[in-house]
Amino acid sequence: MVAEAKEIERTINYFSTSLFGKNTVDEILWDVAKNCIGRLGLVDCVIYLVDDERKTLVQKAAYGTKNPQAFEIYKPIDIPLGKGIVGTVAKTKEPLIIADTSKDKRYIPDDAHRLSELAVPLIYDKKVIGVIDSEHPDKHFFTEHHLNILKTIASLCANKVIRAMAEKEHEQALKIQLEAEKIKSFDELKSKLFANVSHELRTPLTLIVGTIDRHTKQGESDDWSVLKKHTDRLLRLINQLLDLSKLESGQFKLNPTPGDIYQFLKTVVALFSSYAANRNVKIIEEIPEGSMWLNFDHDALEKIFFNLVSNAVKFTNENTIVKLKVVDAIPLKVLVIDHGKGISRQECDKIFDRYYQIDQKSSQGTGIGLALTKELVNLQQGRLTVESTPDVSTTFTVILPLDKTEKRSPAINKEQPDKKNTFEETGRFVLLVEDNIAVAKLIRSTLEQKFNIIHANNGQEAMNIAKNRIPDLIISDIMMPAMNGLKFCQWIRENELTSHIPFIFLTARADADTKLKGLQIGADDFLTKPFSGQELEIRVTNLIVGRNKLAEKYRKIISLEPGNIVVTSIEEVFLKKLLKVVSKNIDNNDFNVTDLSRSIGVSRMQLHRKITALTGHSATSFIRNQRLLHASKLLEAGESVSQVAYAVGFESLSYFSTVFKEKFGVLPSEFIKARAK
Numbered sequence: 001m002v003a004e005a006k007e008i009e010r011t012i013n014y015f016s017t018s019l020f021g022k023n024t025v026d027e028i029l030w031d032v033a034k035n036c037i038g039r040l041g042l043v044d045c046v047i048y049l050v051d052d053e054r055k056t057l058v059q060k061a062a063y064g065t066k067n068p069q070a071f072e073i074y075k076p077i078d079i080p081l082g083k084g085i086v087g088t089v090a091k092t093k094e095p096l097i098i099a100d101t102s103k104d105k106r107y108i109p110d111d112a113h114r115l116s117e118l119a120v121p122l123i124y125d126k127k128v129i130g131v132i133d134s135e136h137p138d139k140h141f142f143t144e145h146h147l148n149i150l151k152t153i154a155s156l157c158a159n160k161v162i163r164a165m166a167e168k169e170h171e172q173a174l175k176i177q178l179e180a181e182k183i184k185s186f187d188e189l190k191s192k193l194f195a196n197v198s199h200e201l202r203t204p205l206t207l208i209v210g211t212i213d214r215h216t217k218q219g220e221s222d223d224w225s226v227l228k229k230h231t232d233r234l235l236r237l238i239n240q241l242l243d244l245s246k247l248e249s250g251q252f253k254l255n256p257t258p259g260d261i262y263q264f265l266k267t268v269v270a271l272f273s274s275y276a277a278n279r280n281v282k283i284i285e286e287i288p289e290g291s292m293w294l295n296f297d298h299d300a301l302e303k304i305f306f307n308l309v310s311n312a313v314k315f316t317n318e319n320t321i322v323k324l325k326v327v328d329a330i331p332l333k334v335l336v337i338d339h340g341k342g343i344s345r346q347e348c349d350k351i352f353d354r355y356y357q358i359d360q361k362s363s364q365g366t367g368i369g370l371a372l373t374k375e376l377v378n379l380q381q382g383r384l385t386v387e388s389t390p391d392v393s394t395t396f397t398v399i400l401p402l403d404k405t406e407k408r409s410p411a412i413n414k415e416q417p418d419k420k421n422t423f424e425e426t427g428r429f430v431l432l433v434e435d436n437i438a439v440a441k442l443i444r445s446t447l448e449q450k451f452n453i454i455h456a457n458n459g460q461e462a463m464n465i466a467k468n469r470i471p472d473l474i475i476s477d478i479m480m481p482a483m484n485g486l487k488f489c490q491w492i493r494e495n496e497l498t499s500h501i502p503f504i505f506l507t508a509r510a511d512a513d514t515k516l517k518g519l520q521i522g523a524d525d526f527l528t529k530p531f532s533g534q535e536l537e538i539r540v541t542n543l544i545v546g547r548n549k550l551a552e553k554y555r556k557i558i559s560l561e562p563g564n565i566v567v568t569s570i571e572e573v574f575l576k577k578l579l580k581v582v583s584k585n586i587d588n589n590d591f592n593v594t595d596l597s598r599s600i601g602v603s604r605m606q607l608h609r610k611i612t613a614l615t616g617h618s619a620t621s622f623i624r625n626q627r628l629l630h631a632s633k634l635l636e637a638g639e640s641v642s643q644v645a646y647a648v649g650f651e652s653l654s655y656f657s658t659v660f661k662e663k664f665g666v667l668p669s670e671f672i673k674a675r676a677k
């Protein structure tokens with residue numbers, strides 16, 4: 001036993017030294033196979049590794065007759081897991097000594113028939129990764145000594161192989177990451193250059209369009225109408241290129257809002273009635289009567305169906321019909337059908353490829369519109385397909401998984417949709433920070449029918465209003481005296497009371513650096529002047545409504561013990577402070593909102609608006625909610641109802657029972673019984 005132990009120790013030292021510096025799996029396996037023969041006096045040694053996907057053992061290294069020359073295996077074979085002696089060892093994880101292979105049906109002859117065999121699994125973390133196998137021409141050659149030594153070698157080999165595999169995977173991952181970063185950098189550079197060139201083209205083109213519009217309105221010659229037609233087409237093309245650039249760089253973000261999809265599609269069809277009539281084409285729609293309200297990105301769907309209907313009218317034959325048909329609403333399934341020359345089966349597979357044109361000689365189309373349409377559909381997890389019978393008809397099918405919703409009033413106050421939202425009625429208002437009085441009046445007139453507006457001339461003035469009144473949203477210019485918009489936004493984000501307020505920049509500073517800086521310091525949105533009043537109204541509404549999602553998040557957080565909250569933002573620091581103060585005074589019946597505001601160091605009104613914005617609770621409701629949550633934990637711990645009521649600051653047992661049932665749906669006594677089951 002002592003001799004064998006010393007032999008094992010020498011084997012460990014020998015193979016540790018031998019394998020030192022071997023970096024690849026192949027180097028390790030060939031070295032082990034060679035040294036097994038030298039150390040154990042074997043005539044043959046083959047090492048297999050498991051191929052998990054194929055569920056087989058693959059010969060990776062061999063010494064002996066299987067090895068005609070260095071690093072080469074003569075007629076390598078694969079053995080299925082569970083088959084043969086090697087496959088059995090891999091499956092059972094147990095080594096085998098076969099004294100006489102002629103009496104074992106599992107024996108699989110390889111290059112020559114040998115009469116004894118020894119197989120030991122390579123195991124790492126309880127998983128077999130391979131097998132070391134040796135065969136000998138004599139019966140009863142292998143002994144327990146061979147087995148113990150080979151098990152030691154197998155253990156060393158398995159650990160070294162796993163490390164080598166991990167290092168290789170790490171190197172490959174780094175290589176892939178570097179390649180991905182290079183590709184990303186190149187794509188970003190390409191997209192940026194593409195976007196910049198498109199922007200440069202769009203600016204003078206917009207001025208040209210404006211000039212043409214003035215002349216066409218004055219009824220001047222048809223030449224102006226021709227110019228308008230082609231400039232409109234060029235402007236659409238540039239906008240499509242910009243959209244493709246945004247999609248490619250991941251900057252195209254969907255903004256779904258409620259809308260009547262049936263009315264939306266009818267409007268799209270109506271837009272093409274004159275164009276179709278000029279081509280002697282009748283455009284019809286098969287859209288159900290009534291309304292169907294879905295959540296969808298109006299801009300994205302407009303681009304999708306504008307391109308499809310435009311192409312249908314453009315490529316259909318004269319005196320035919322173009323049809324837009326709604327097959328189903330959920331999921332939305334729409335067909336656009338034309339009766340032109342059609343598309344061959346081979347071209348149907350390519351038609352959505354960027355810049356591909358069916359008729360290369362034709363001046364109609366650029367191969368961009370359908371590529372953009374396809375990518376916009378894919379962005380919404382939808383499907384766009386085409387079926388065509390040449391010289392008969394072509395059908396484009398759009399399927400979009402849109403969510404059904406209720407008809408929405410644009411007003412924020414859903415309980416009183418016909419009333420103007422005032423500060424007194426809803427506690428909501430928008431702070432407008434703008435030093436240009438005329439612009440401020442324009443913005444006020446745009447929003448005041450639905451939002452209560454308070455105006456400040458600069459950031460310094462707005463600071464006091466924001467701190468004292470805690471607005472629901474802020475709209476601010478950037479270039480202002482006293483304090484500019486960027487500094488004001490930074491102050492808003494760093495202040496504990498105001499950090500949660502949605503912030504929109506509305507400015508003439510449209511350069512990329514200014515926009516990027518504004519977003520980096522915490523602005524939620526960025527609009528440039530001149531602006532669309534309708535777009536501003538929608539963005540304001542979306543941001544205020546979106547604040548409810550944050551309230552839902554923090555309502556979940558306040559159900560935790562204060563010590564369990566992981567602080568990741570200023571809002572959560574503030575919330576944790578509140579929870580600690582309330583928890584400290586949980587049994588004090590006299591503790592109220594005034595006491596809480598004094599402990600936090602803010603006014604009662606500031607506290608109320610901050611808590612309401614963060615959690616949806618009023619300050620009073622927030623305290624009561626924490627008392628009740630603590631009460632539920634005490635009841636679960638086995639405390640009596642009366643003990644719990646007084647422990648969480650309720651002097652009236654009946655009042656405690658009433659508010660507890662409002663919160664949890666059952667009386668405290670029923671709550672205890674339910675938990676006991």
